Amino acid sequence: MRAATWTGVNEVSVETVPDPQILNEHDVILRVRRTTTCGSDLHLLGGYIPFMRAGDVLGHEFLGEVVEVGRGVRERKVGDRVVVNSFVACGTCWYCRQELYSLCDNGNPDPGITEALWGQSPGGCFGYSHAMGGWAGSHAEYIRVPYADVGAFVVPDGVSDERALFASDAVSTGWMGADMGGTRPGDTVAVWGAGGVGQMAARAAMLLGAEKVFVVDRLPERLAQVRTHVGAETIDYSQTDVLAELREQTGGRGPDVCIEAVGMEAHSPGVHGVYDQVKQQLRLQTDRPSAVREAILACRKGGTVFVLGVFGGMVDKYPLGAAMNKGLTVRGAQVHGQRYTPRILERMARGELTTEHLATHTMSLEEAPRGYRMFKDKTDGCVRAVFTPNG
Amino acid sequence: MPKILDSLRGAATEAGGALLGRLQHARLPGVGQSSVTDDPDTAARRWRAVTVLCSPERIGTGADLPAPLAALGDRLEVRITPAPGDKGTELAARFRDRPSDDDLGRLRAALREAKQLIEVGEVLRVDPVPHGVREPTPQGAALEGMTAAAGKEGVL
Ligand SMILES: NC(=O)c1ccc[n+]([C@@H]2O[C@H](COP(=O)([O-])OP(=O)(O)OC[C@H]3O[C@@H](n4cnc5c(N)ncnc54)[C@H](O)[C@@H]3O)[C@@H](O)[C@H]2O)c1
Ligand SMILES: [Zn+2]
Ligand SMILES: [Zn+2]
Numbered sequence: 001m002r003a004a005t006w007t008g009v010n011e012v013s014v015e016t017v018p019d020p021q022i023l024n025e026h027d028v029i030l031r032v033r034r035t036t037t038c039g040s041d042l043h044l045l046g047g048y049i050p051f052m053r054a055g056d057v058l059g060h061e062f063l064g065e066v067v068e069v070g071r072g073v074r075e076r077k078v079g080d081r082v083v084v085n086s087f088v089a090c091g092t093c094w095y096c097r098q099e100l101y102s103l104c105d106n107g108n109p110d111p112g113i114t115e116a117l118w119g120q121s122p123g124g125c126f127g128y129s130h131a132m133g134g135w136a137g138s139h140a141e142y143i144r145v146p147y148a149d150v151g152a153f154v155v156p157d158g159v160s161d162e163r164a165l166f167a168s169d170a171v172s173t174g175w176m177g178a179d180m181g182g183t184r185p186g187d188t189v190a191v192w193g194a195g196g197v198g199q200m201a202a203r204a205a206m207l208l209g210a211e212k213v214f215v216v217d218r219l220p221e222r223l224a225q226v227r228t229h230v231g232a233e234t235i236d237y238s239q240t241d242v243l244a245e246l247r248e249q250t251g252g253r254g255p256d257v258c259i260e261a262v263g264m265e266a267h268s269p270g271v272h273g274v275y276d277q278v279k280q281q282l283r284l285q286t287d288r289p290s291a292v293r294e295a296i297l298a299c300r301k302g303g304t305v306f307v308l309g310v311f312g313g314m315v316d317k318y319p320l321g322a323a324m325n326k327g328l329t330v331r332g333a334q335v336h337g338q339r340y341t342p343r344i345l346e347r348m349a350r351g352e353l354t355t356e357h358l359a360t361h362t363m364s365l366e367e368a369p370r371g372y373r374m375f376k377d378k379t380d381g382c383v384r385a386v387f388t389p390n391g
Numbered sequence: 392m393p394k395i396l397d398s399l400r401g402a403a404t405e406a407g408g409a410l411l412g413r414l415q416h417a418r419l420p421g422v423g424q425s426s427v428t429d430d431p432d433t434a435a436r437r438w439r440a441v442t443v444l445c446s447p448e449r450i451g452t453g454a455d456l457p458a459p460l461a462a463l464g465d466r467l468e469v470r471i472t473p474a475p476g477d478k479g480t481e482l483a484a485r486f487r488d489r490p491s492d493d494d495l496g497r498l499r500a501a502l503r504e505a506k507q508l509i510e511v512g513e514v515l516r517v518d519p520v521p522h523g524v525r526e527p528t529p530q531g532a533a534l535e536g537m538t539a540a541a542g543k544e545g546v547l
Contacts (some may be wrong), residue, residue: 005523015523025517053534056522072512091513094444094478106507112499112544113537119546132539136521146515288401 001138002389003057003166004368009047010376014078017057020136020144025072027149030064030082034165036386037061039195040231040310040330043264045372048286049312051113051131057389058368060086061124061138063161067142075151077147081161082152083345083380084145085337086169088124088135091150095123107147108133117313122334134303139368141389152370153341156349165386166196166355167344172263172337173199175344176189179259180331183227187207190246190255190298192291194222194234196358196384198261202232205257205351209383216242216291216334221381238269246298254300254317262291263309272317278391279316286313296322296330307332317346358384361384365389435490439498439547440483442505447471447480449509455504460484463498482506485519496543503542 007013020029026131038061042050063083066076089096089104096104096373107123108114112120113131127137136143145152155164174197183189189205191198194217202213212234223234235245246255264287268276276288295305296319303326323330347353360383363371371385429437443450450471454461460469463484470483476537484502486494504514537544 001521003521003523007523013523017521017523018519020521021519023519024513026511026513049512051534053522053525053531055525055539057521092444092510094442097444106511106515109515110538111503111540112541115545115547121545128535130541134517134520134538140521147511196459 001141002365003023003136004059004387005054006052006056006058007054008043008133010045011119012045012058012372014366014368015055016033017055017140020140020142021068021316022144024146024248025070026147026149027070028060028066028076028145028152029068030071030084030143030145030152031067031226032062032064032138032141032143032389033063033081034161034386034388035062035140036165036384037227037372038169038384039193039197039263040128040195041372042376043310043312043373043374046265048264049129049131051129053130056127056129056134057137057140058127059137060128061165062138062143063155063165063168064138064143066148066343068340073148076152076154077309080152081155082148083155083164083167083336084126084138084153084340085151085341086125086128086266087151087173087334088126088133088146089148089150089338093337096150096338099336099339101150101336101338103336110134114287115175132158134229134254139365139387139389141365151338153345156345159345162356162359162386163348163354164345166200166349166358166384167341168197169335169337170358170384171200171204171344171353172340173197173335174202174259175204175335175340177201177259177261177306177308178204178245178257179305179340180333181259181299181327183208183210183257186211188212188250188253188258189216189259190214190218190295191232191259191261192295193261193263193309194219194226195261196355198259199226199230199358200355201259201261201308201360203353205259206231207347210257212249214246214255217295219378222383225357225383228313229354242294244297250300254303256300256303258295258299258303259308260304260305261308262289264288264311266290266309276316285316287311287315289315289318293317293319299326299328300377302327304329310334360384361388364391402491432489435495436485438483438485439495439502440481441502441547442474442481443506443509444479445509447473450480450482450505457508458507459501463501466494467498475518495531496540499545499547502547
């Protein structure tokens with residue numbers, strides 16, 4: 001089959017690779033209908049997560065049709081149109097029972113690497129390096145999905161592929177940030193990053209009853225999407241002092257919930273930005289945390305900061321004093337998609353949650369290198385490049 | 392120095408991590424790394440444990456232990472205790488004699504496999520995984536070695 005692979009730092013190729021096969025009883029094989037780029041891929045592509053092997057198949061946000069089922073699969077059948085969560089979770093371990101699916105004990109067959117990095121190993125993720133299990137990704141004609149009864153959800157008839165695709169990762173991640181950040185009716189929520197994840201976090205916060213929602217970014221086309229499709233207010237950090245603006249807009253309190261959806265390659269205009277970039281390049285810190293810092297400083301006393309952006313190792317100049325003295329709750333997680341996907345699909349079916357606008361560029365799988373270039377450089381207003389491996 | 396450590400350094404430096412070597416009290420994949428400040432004898436004697444979501448009886452004893460552990464036979468001491476807070480059962484094991492590095496790797500893998508057999512009924516497999524052309528670069532080879540060993544590595 002054809003597949004888009006990582007072949008070196010910032011290099012994507014389309015190659016012919018062997019077809020996947022059923023290896024465990026709870027597996028299904030999916031014919032991929034749609035698969036998309038995610039901000040997390042950029043950290044991999046750029047070599048910030050150094051556990052990729054040339055030839056690894058990329059992609060973890062996808063939708064397809066079941067073409068083969070393993071003997072142990074109970075609820076999915078050939079012909080089902082399903083959207084699949086990015087994290088591989090067993091559904092039976094203690095973490096899965098707590099609905100903390102991305103922490104599944106049985107989703108990463110190679111836990112040694114992440115245990116060594118972080119003390120304990122979280123779950124595995126499709127197409128996300130050998131640190132996260134070495135699973136082949138979804139930018140391919142076919143993909144093997146383990147624990148299919150747990151992580152593959154049948155899409156309701158009225159919901160299009162274009163919309164349901166993003167339930168896989170972007171919407172479930174955004175929803176988790178708003179939900180586990182503790183958004184309550186009447187709250188003010190600020191979101192850093194207007195990519196697919198940040199936009200969906202803002203939308204989720206609104207659906208959970210937040211009264212005022214702000215999204216911070218600098219890319220005008222993304223901020224325009226936020227105003228038009230999400231219905232939140234926007235702050236352009238290249239033009240505005242974000243902390244001052246949020247203070248003014250919230251009666252001096254600061255947002256109740258601050259959601260960071262930027263990650264380890266955050267851009268920063270000031271002195272801090274240069275400092276972080278130099279340190280990252282000299283390997284004195286692995287990640288650039290400028291949006292996390294800002295979120296902590298913006299947050300109201302006793303509020304919550306939820307880190308959705310991916311970080312891999314160490315950060316510098318972390319404002320622990322602000323976090324401690326203001327009594328903040330700082331949380332983060334990889335997406336517990338299985339917890340949120342059913343309710344997201346229902347909202348999609350009711351038309352409360354629309355995502356089609358995120359797919360700014362839809363193209364064949366053969367064009368994946370171009371798609372990634374656009375997505376990485378944010379050219380031509382690219383928010384998500386979507387590939388259609390089977391036409 | 393264990394080979395995997397060299398490999399890891401190579402891979403990390405090449406592609407941009409290099410964080411591992413910088414961590415204070417770095418816990419790298421490798422032998423006896425469950426504790427970095429213990430002397431090797433103490434480290435080798437530590438119980439290595441996984442928590443399994445099941446009742447203590449489900450784990451079995453002696454020859455009835457899950458196959459990967461039973462295969463290590465009498466050399467192992469096994470301790471089974473209920474985990475507090477309804478978290479299942481703590482399954483711990485250590486060698487009666489002084490284990491080699493390989494022994495410890497086998498024990499880590501056996502504990503992980505035993506847990507999976509009980510919790511999901513089978514051991515998760517990832518290979519053969521579809522992939523494109525793999526050029527024989529030193530970094531790639533190192534990562535491959537590291538991945539192949541990853542079931543036997545970690546801080547367990
Ligand atoms: N937790 C999870 O499970 C999970 C799932 C998916 C994605 N992610 C992570 O979420 C983050 C966002 O993903 P995405 O797909 O939306 O990425 P994206 O690259 O499309 O969007 C990131 C946005 O952040 C903006 N940005 C950069 N620096 C900023 C700053 N200092 N302040 C405000 N905005 C800034 C960029 O302009 C861009 O619009 C990434 O780090 C990704 O890895 C996490
Ligand atoms: Zn993602
Ligand atoms: Zn699990």
